[in-house]
Amino acid sequence: MAAAAVDSQGLAPAGSSTSRFGPTAVGQKATQLRADFEKLRGNTVTRSEQLDTIRKQTIANVNAYHTLIGSIRSRLQMGSTPGNPELLANWSSAQTQLTQIDADIATLNQLSSQVSSDAGASAFILENIRAAYGLSGALEDDHRQLRMLEDEVNQNAIVIDRALLDLNAEIGRQQAYVSTERNSLVELASEINAGQSYPAASVGGIRRAVPVRSVATVSAEAFAQRRPLVVIRFDKPDVAFEPQLYQALSRALERRPDAVFDLVAVSPQGGNPSAARRNADAVFASMTNMGLPAERVAMAAMPSDAAKTPEVHIYVQ
Numbered sequence: 001m002a003a004a005a006v007d008s009q010g011l012a013p014a015g016s017s018t019s020r021f022g023p024t025a026v027g028q029k030a031t032q033l034r035a036d037f038e039k040l041r042g043n044t045v046t047r048s049e050q051l052d053t054i055r056k057q058t059i060a061n062v063n064a065y066h067t068l069i070g071s072i073r074s075r076l077q078m079g080s081t082p083g084n085p086e087l088l089a090n091w092s093s094a095q096t097q098l099t100q101i102d103a104d105i106a107t108l109n110q111l112s113s114q115v116s117s118d119a120g121a122s123a124f125i126l127e128n129i130r131a132a133y134g135l136s137g138a139l140e141d142d143h144r145q146l147r148m149l150e151d152e153v154n155q156n157a158i159v160i161d162r163a164l165l166d167l168n169a170e171i172g173r174q175q176a177y178v179s180t181e182r183n184s185l186v187e188l189a190s191e192i193n194a195g196q197s198y199p200a201a202s203v204g205g206i207r208r209a210v211p212v213r214s215v216a217t218v219s220a221e222a223f224a225q226r227r228p229l230v231v232i233r234f235d236k237p238d239v240a241f242e243p244q245l246y247q248a249l250s251r252a253l254e255r256r257p258d259a260v261f262d263l264v265a266v267s268p269q270g271g272n273p274s275a276a277r278r279n280a281d282a283v284f285a286s287m288t289n290m291g292l293p294a295e296r297v298a299m300a301a302m303p304s305d306a307a308k309t310p311e312v313h314i315y316v317q
Contacts, residue, residue, distance in 0.1 A: 024137055024138055024139055024142055025135060025137055025138075026132055026135050026137065026138035026139070026142040026143075026146075027138075027139065027141075027142045027145070029128075029132045029135065030132065030142060030145045030146055030149065033125055033128055033129055033132070033146075033149060034145075034149055036121075036125055037125055037149060037152065037153055037156075040118060040121050040122060040125065040153075040156065041152075041156055043114075043118050043121075044118065044156060044159060044160060044163075047111060047114060047115055047118065047163065048163070050111055051108075051111060051163070051167070054104055054107050054108060054111065057104060058101060058104040058174070061097050061100045061101045061104065062097075062101060064097050065094055065097035065098055065101065065181070068090050068091075068093050068094040068097065069094055069184075069188070071090060072087050072090050072091060072094070072188060072192065073188070075087055076191050076192065076195070076196055079195065079196055080192075080195045080196065081195050082193060082194060082195035082291075083192065083193050083195070083250075083291075084192060084195065087192045088192060088250065091185070091188060091189060091192055092247070094185065094188075095185060095243055098178060098181055098182065098185065101174065101177075101178055102178050104174070105171060105174045105175055105178065108167060108170060108171050108174065109171060111167060112164065112167045112168060112171065115160060115163055115164045115167060116164060118160050119157070119160050119161065119164060122153060122156065122157045122160055123157075125153050126150065126153050126154070126157070129146055129149060129150045129153065130150070132146055133146060179238075179240075182240050182242070182243065183242075185242075185243055186242040186243065186246065186286070186289075186290075189242075189243075189246045189290055190289050190290050190291060193290055193291035194291055219302060222300075222302065223262075223264060223302070223313070223315065226315050227315075228313040228314060228315050229248055229249075229252055229261070229314050229315060229316050230244070230245060230248045230312075230313070230314040231311060231312075231313055232245070232279070232283060232311060232312045232313075232314075233309055233310075233311050234275075234276075234279045234309055234310045234311065234312070235308075235309040241283065241286075242286050245283065245286060245287070245290075245314075246290055248314070249261075249287065249290065249292065252316055256316070259296070259316050259317070260296045260297075260298070260316075260317040261287075261292075261296060261297050261298070261314055261315065261316060261317065262297075262298050262299075262300060262313075262314070262315040262316075262317055263280055263283060263284055263287070263297050263298070263299045263300070263312065263313075263314050264280070264299075264300045264301065264302060264312065264313040264314075264315070265277045265279065265280035265299070265300070265301040265302075265310075265312060266301075266302060266303075266304045266307050266310070266311040266312065266313055267301070267302075267303055267304070267307065267310055268303070268304065268307045268308060268309065268310070269303050269304065269305050269307075271303075271307075271310065272310075273301060273303070275310045276301065276310040276311070276312070277301060279310050279311075279312050280299060280301070280312050283312045283314070284297060284299060298317070
């Protein structure tokens with residue numbers, strides 16, 4: 001992004017047109033429009049500086065993230081102890097870096113909204129310039145000033161439109177990157193728990209089979225007096241629950257290495273229990289892929305008046 005500029009050498013300042021009756025109405029209008037445009041052009045320069053700052057910050061966060069991930073994978077490649085606390089600490093730091101990259105995306109979205117607002121302001125100024133041509137009582141120099149201003153606004157509008165396209169493309173790339181790396185972090189957490197890298201076939205997406213579990217239907221009162229370790233709300237597609245799930249399970253197992261868990265599929269009253277069950281199956285698969293033995297997870301299902309969407313609750317027995 002760079003503000004467009006027009007060589008205005010030798011041209012009188014906008015709005016300077018006068019007659020023996022004083023400044024014309026069109027000249028005054030041109031002066032106001034010039035002031036509005038200068039403010040807009042200043043915004044264009046500011047947005048460019050903000051984008052450069054965000055890009056540098058994102059590059060730094062990505063480099064720090066890959067440094068941590070590379071260090072973990074190198075240790076795992078050579079073999080490590082299961083659940084090595086040093087690797088878990090590095091994994092947690094990598095997750096923090098990925099969260100920072102996600103925050104950069106949010107900042108890019110805010111910047112995109114501001115550039116979109118600038119595009120609207122540019123269109124408004126152009127509309128007013130073209131309307132000013134139709135006002136009566138103008139001097140020839142008034143129209144010359146309007147034409148010059150119109151050219152500058154049009155050139156700056158090209159810069160704004162290009163910046164908006166670039167921003168939206170970058171946001172899309174970064175979102176895809178973060179989504180992929182979240183999944184990669186979950187895989188890496190399982191490898192840390194095992195103390196070694198999985199075979200290449202597993203990394204390619206082949207995960208060990210998850211045994212079928214029987215699910216008992218219980219009432220909400222059965223868990224009313226118990227506080228869940230984790231509550232996962234499936235209120236949107238592709239809920240990224242695995243990083244938080246891994247952290248919660250790790251903390252619980254640090255306190256009680258022999259802990260056993262209840263995994264409960266919770267459906268709203270009148271809702272579809274099968275949707276909650278599918279979500280519970282996905283959570284169960286993640287827990288076992290993280291290294292937790294399947295026999296240490298008991299599954300249940302229950303309706304709930306408090307739930308608005310399908311949920312999965314995990315309790316420590």
